[in-house]
Amino acid sequence: MEQSFNAYIENSVKNNWDLDALTDYKGATLQYKDVARKIEKLRIIFEASGIKKGDKIALCGRNSSHWGVTFFATLTYGAVIVPILHEFKADNVHNIVNHSEAKLLFVGDQVWENLNEAAMPILEGIILVNDFSLLVSRSKKLTNARNNLNTLFGQKFPKNFRKEHVSYHKDNPEELAAINYTSGTTSYSKGVMLPYHSFWSNTKFAFEVLSLKPGDKIISMLPMAHAYGLAFEFLYEFAVGCQIYFLTRTPSPKIISQAFAEVKPNLIIAVPLIIEKIMKKNVLPKIQTPTIQLLLKLPVVSDKIKERIRNQVVQAFGGNFYEVIVGGAAFNQEVEQFLRMIDFPYTVGYGMTECGPIITYEDYKRFKEGSCGKAASRMEVKILSDDPANKVGEIVCRGANVMLGYYKNPEATKEAIDEEGWLHTGDLGVMDAQGNVTIKGRSKNMLLGPNGQNIYPEEIEDKLNNMPYVAECIVVQQNEKLVGLIYPDLNEAFANGLKNEDLERVMEENRVNLNTTLPAYSQLAKMKIYLEEFEKTPKKSIKRFLYQEAKG
Secondary structure (H helix, E strand, O other): OOOHHHHHHHHHHOOOOOOEEEEEOOEEEEEEEHHHHHHHHHHHHHOOOOOOOOOOOEEEEOOOHHHHHHHHHHHHHOOEEEEOOOOOHHHHHHHHHHOOOOOOOOOOHHHHOOOOHHHOOOEEEEEEEEOOOOOOOOOOHHHHHHHEEEEHHHHHHHOOOOOOOOOOOOOOOOOEEEEOOOOOOOOOOOOOEEEEEHHHHHHHHHHHOOOOOOOOOOEEEOOOOOOOHHHHHHHHHHHOEEEEEEOOOOOOOHHHHHHHHOOOOOOOOOOHHHHHHHHHHHHHHHOOHHHHHHHOOOOOHHHHHHHHHHHHHHHHHHOOOEEEEEEOOOHHHHHHHHHOOOOOOOOOOOHHHHHEEEEOOOOOOOOOOOOOEOOOOOOOEEEEEOOOOOOOOOEEEEEEEOOEEEEHHHHHHHHEEEEOOOEEEEEEEEEEEOOOEEEEEEEOOOOOOOOOOEOOOOHHHHHHOOOEEEEEEEEEEOOOEEEEEEEOOOOHHHHOOOHHHHOOOOOHHHHHHHHHHOOHHOOOOEEEEEEOOOOOOOOOOOOOOHHOOOOO
């Protein structure tokens, strides 16, 4: 097959015409033929309102079937999609729409409530994703196209719309497909320019390493405006002919557990936070009884017990998947060791928006605990260190998945991609002789100890997150001292009758206990309690730069 991403979409629509395609959980289902018809109608609007190939179309809303339709309509027309996270504040959305010079904005109803169209002067129109109604039009052609859409569709397909009518834009590998604005945990947003070869290569990679088939089911939980959720919960599955369920509401552990039980997905893609929450809610309470803990220590009984626990964990995720892929952030070591102990089929991948996203991956059967796999196909990875197996260095990569650069930002592009084409990830790691990469932290987050020691706050946070009543935490450096900022698990604390002053005492005990496990230079000098969750990026990592100056 030629190297074309749109060909994947066109072939899937034709081959899976009568299968279920996109479902809004607890709502309607579109079959592949319905998706094709809706794509066609949007393409008629684009054409009639004068959108040209290469024009930008922005899309901001929660995951939904119509989000997916808009995405495909844009690419198969030959326009450039600008997906924007629905969690972004209004002025971020205005800035991205303006910076990308988008002609149209598709917007979800909740996002629309907070936006101000006057702040986005270049737009020719704003369309509601929910029903494709026109919210704002600054163009007669657009208004006419939307008002007469069904007539125009009838004129174009007088008999009726059939699969032989499906013919999509033939993309070139180097052509720009999307501009994805990173939220960036450390600094302000940059527009990542992803070419078609990145989408094609990531999709082809998924076909090489995963084994879904037409009619299989998947739940889309991660925001599709983010490269990880987009590539592996949506693009690959659509290309296969799967049925994709969108959790249109915020994915709380309760909704996710319910969806797993009902949908029984064939593959699970998740960030560590989701896995950890479901484990804490549905699995750990059942196995933290003294009897089970005792039995786990006995070599003979333990296999049977492990199998029983594994079955419980598998059921908590719907019981029908062959593997759980974790990515997007660091995995809690204790949770990972527990999953490894019960032989749970999980694996951890590593990527970034700039690679759309995949950099490394390994099948769960060959996966090395604590690592995040080996270089993906069509990608090279190396560690900038004179002893990559033992000495930490920056992880760099190059290959088919890598972006063209940052939109309208040649300085940032030059900083990220060197003259030989290596993308500098800003992450630190080691690589063993087999090519397994293990991440040791982000160079941007690394703190220096009093005598120049390297302190990786993530490693301290990993331990702290497992201590009583800690829901979330970050470790920051203030006046040469390390401080733990804690968002406590208030529900659990109040359920156990703890008051605010009790929490302070518990956190102080946690600090003392934690310090016994840490070298002197990375011990915490004090704890500071926050009563609200920390602000997060789409990958659910905490926006560290907001808390560096935390006073207390």
